[in-house]
Amino acid sequence: MQQLQSPPSITTSQKVRVIAPSGDLREWERFEQGIKVWRDRGYELVIPEDLSQPWGYLAGTDEQRCQQLIEAWNDPDCVAIACARGGYGSTRLLEKLDWSQLSDRPKWLIGFSDITALLWGLAKYKGIGGLHAPVLTTLGNEPERSQQQLFDWLEGKVNSITLSGEGWGNGKATGILLPANLTLATHSIGTAICPDLENVILAIEDIGEAPYRVDRMLTHWRWSGHLQKLKGVAIGRFSQSEVSTPSFTMEEVWRDRLSDLGIPIVMHLPFGHDGENTPLPVGCIAEIDTDSGTLSYRR
Template sequence: MSQVIRQPSPLRPGDRVQLVAASSALLGEDALARLEAGIAVLEGWGLEVERTPLHGRQWGYLAGQDQERRGDLEAAARRGAELLACVRGGWGAARLLEAPLALPARWLLGFSDVTSLLWAQLAQGQGGAIHGPLLTTLAAEPAWSQERLRCLLFGEPLGDLQGEGWCGGSAAGPLLAANLTVATHLLGTPYLPDLRGAILVLEDVGEAPYRIERMLTHWRLGGGLQQLAGIGLGQFTDCDENPAEADRFSLEQVLRERTSDLGIPVVSNLPMGHVAGNAALPLGAWAELDGSSGQLRISSAKQAPPLPR
């Protein structure tokens, strides 16, 4: 990916938001309360949220049959919504890619299982994919994270993110961000964006160190990690077994060993992932990664002009 992707035009007060339930079912009063709290945040920014009846829609563990969940995305294209906001993760979004799915050139917000849709949109050459809070997690985000998302959507500058430098040097390139497990299952499909020269930021949840190592080895065997300009590591929540035995590797040992010999900057402990403080990241935007200072910056100087409305 040698060029940045043109992003949609910044949002304005009065723009419409379409809810998307592409993954697991939204069940229970607590989930509904978290959804309403997230909607309230968007409405507080002056956006008009269409309250699609998604709560309780269910097919097994999914938020409806595939055609119903695909319909959420298609409805946004028909109605001209400027933002598609995913309500939760879990599993199921990748199933929607089995049939042709032309994702609209709109802002698309989510993370975790939504990685499938974010990367598919980018692989189609469409900007607007944001790796960031789901509607059921947005209200629990700290003020700085909510404000970062608002700035991204409304075209205002983004602050730098601070992590921990592991491998020195600096690199610049188009930004990719993903859940490691979901992105690994896109390898070898048409929905994998161009990795060449990209800054890739990864996160995950609930994966043992050996499974993290297995996935990163898969990437190495396919040459994926070797194509990157830099690697950022977000939060790997509940992924460390705290080994007490000598025959176990810790999460940090795995991450360091699988990335340190690539000859590129590596920054860990970035504030993104399955934690409160999940910094919004615009996929396809130009990013700069400093492996010495541990900073990740979105460079406004090299962004392509936004798409016209």
């Protein structure tokens, strides 16, 4: 994977459009809190009247959600697109979305979890790096530090960010940062959006996945040969993973499935669900260092 084109920095008073490309929006109070965070910083948030038109567990039909994305992306005055929530559904859009309908002009696509599919699609088909960062329904619950990091990165006020965790494995490495939800990334293997993972530092998080399911996904990655291509692995938060039956711990699974790769691993990093979700730009230069237990990235 090569370094991706980064969208230009944005400034307050500019237009940010809201889309709901995944699950039906149910957390309206939390959604409004996220909107308030953006507006309090001076941005013009544009929310379509048909933002969420429930269709089963989705925020609208595939066609409706595709059209929302296309209209927001092709709006020449829009500098960023903020996703309302995750859940499930963005992968369905990849079957229907004609990427040639999207302008080549880069802008920020912001979200995480289920939005992984769109971030990876944007990287694959447009060569543009989005931002793995809170969706609107989680932004209001973020600590001030990670909110500030989000806007500092978008506004070009910082050129690098360092996250601290616990390192193990082999030394340090430099590569291209590729953040993802592990489940979504696993389901991309063998599909058109799965990127070339050579030279990649994979940053992964998830929610509600028991250790045995994470074991199963990592084993699938091993069998596919994709893990063996990586320069390093950065592990964020795997929340709500507790089980009542006999089990390996999550850390035991990580060490069992990754230790023989001979690459740097850093875990317990502050990104993912249910806690601080530090923004991770897709496709930028990153360094992972087991001695210091850090993941650093720069523009």
